[in-house]
Amino acid sequence: MSSPEPATPADDILPSLIEHALKAGADAAEAILSEREALSVGVRNSALEEVEREESRDLSLRVFVGRRQAVVSSSSLSADARRRLVERAVAMAALAPEDPFGGLADASDLAVGPFPDLDLHDATERSPEALEATARATEAAALAIAGVSRSEGADAAWSRGRWRLVTSEGFDAARQHSRFSLSASVIAEKDGVMERAGEGRAVRHLSDLIGPGDLGRRVGERAAAKIGARKIGSTTAPVIFENRIAAALLSPLLGAVSGPSVARGTSFLKDRLGQRVLPEGVSLLDDPFRPRGLGSTPFDDEGVRVAARAIVEDGVIATWLLNTASARQLGLRSTGHGARGSAGPAGVSVHNAHLTPGRNDLAGLMAQADRGLLVTGMFGPSLNANTGDWSAGVNGFWFEGGDIVHPVSEVTVAGNLTDLYARLVPGADLEFHDALNSPSLLFDAVAIAGK
Known part of the structure; x- marks a missing residue:
């Protein structure tokens, strides 16, 4: 997401595309121009592994013929490509099945400028040499940790983009953003047993990015701490999900309150x-206006106004997350959570969501639980969206008396999310790194399947 940006030479394309679509038989239309420039450099075990550069422009046209719609996209902006784009879109829409809830956002729901400056664009450009040096420094810091045997790669990247939406309802606005990221993954090994750890960070401004030494050390230390991991017997015990991964427990909740x-x-x-x-006392809040937020935006992908709101307020579901189509189907108004790619109709996406923190830090949660499993890694989660039954493979640490005893691997945790959500205890260690953030989460009794 991003803040408004001055016009570019390609900007006159979109209004003319809308005009031609209406003349070709569309009753309504919207056009999107997405421009992106990116550079990524990766190293592995002190050797340069890859350099990837991207410069792209994608044009997308969605048209409606009555309640029938079609979306067509193209990477070419030539006059001939635009003509074919309009012809295909209108022809496809005429043959598509009717959608009684289809259509552009109502004019009364559209965002109106001037839009706030959310500080989402940093004009700094990173050179390949600077990115390589950052990746190398990250990897070196991780490999310097005792017990770390080799690297699975470190990557540093930079990108910037611009996104403009024009509709036949009169909406016309653009937003821009930048992104700087750093990631690393390493292997620690002892007696032929390997343990992996990795982490990545992304920010809007380079000055906010974690230093390569700090990230590398954290990744290396986490991998080394897993050496000697063992299975545990199947049991029911308190489980704490570390804040780095706790948001994965909230993603199904967002999916379950999604309008579609x-x-x-x-x-x-x-x-x-x-x-x-x-x-x-626990709330799940969404704020599209957080400065420099990874999910911040002055309007959603349908041009609808956005607002800071509680998704769950004081434990109670306060709203569904609605785009235009799902709002119409449910007899409600869009909440400004429409999300679109270059192909297909709008879906739903949260902006900057976070669970409100509690009183205890991670050590405090462990002391409160006394004994149980601290989960620091998760893989292969499975969810029955109709029932809320959930399970995931995890690794982490067994603790007793509030203190870590030994690392744990190859176990599965499972439960029904409706039951688990009702009993969660949030920690105080909320950090804002992604578009969905959570403090560490304690659940008092969770089924653990081990050996």
């Missing part, structure tokens, strides 16, 4: 609007 899921009846929370799903 509720409208289709494929949500385990479809009948719970206005009902308690989290403990009293």
Whole structure:
């Protein structure tokens, strides 16, 4: 997401594309021009592994013929390509099935400028040499940790982009953003047993990016700490999900309050609007206006106004996440959560969401639980969206008396999310690194499948 940017030479394309689509038989149309420039450099075990550069422009046209719609995209901006784009889109829409809830966003729902400056663009350009040096420094810091045997790669990247939306309803606005990222993954080894750890960070401004030495050391230390991991017997015990991965427990909640899921009846929370799903005092908040936020935006991908709001307030579901189509199907108004790529109609996406923190830091949660499993890695989560039954493979550490005893691997945790959400205890260690953030989460009794 991004803040407004001055016009570019390609900007006159979109209004003319809308005009030609209407003349060709469309009743309504919207056009998107997405421009992106990116550079990524990767190293592995002190050797340069890859350099990737991208410069792209993608043009997308969505048209409606009555309640029938079609979306066509092209990477060419030539006059001939635009003509074919209009012809194909209108022809496809005429043959598409009717969607009684289709259509552009209502004019009364559209965002109106001037839009706030969310500080999402840093004009700094990183050279291949600078990115390579950063990646090498990250990897070197990780490899310097005792027990780390080799690297699976370190990557440093920079990108910037611009996105403009024009609709036949009169919406016309652009936004721009930058992104700087750093990631690394390494292997620690002892007696032929390997343990992996990795982490990545991304920010809007280079000055906010974690230093390569800091990231490298953290990755190396996490890998080394896993040496000697063992299985544990199957049991039911308290489980704490570290803040780095705790947001993965909240993603199914966002999916379950997504308007399209509720409208289709494929949500385990479809009948719970206005009902308690989290403990009293716990809220899930969404703020599209957070400065430099990875999910910040002055308007959604349908041009609809956005607002800071509680998704779950004091434990109670306060709203569904709605785009235009799902809002119409449910007899509601869009909440400004429409999300679009270059192909297909709009889906739904959160902006900057976070769970409100609690009182205890991670050590405090471990002391509160006394004994149990601290989860620091998760893989292969499985969810039954209709029932909320959930499971995931995890690794981490067994703790007793609030202190870590030994690392744990190859175990599975499982439960019903409706039940788990009702009993979660948030920690105080909330950090803002992604578009969805959470403090560490404690659950008092979770089924653990081990040896």
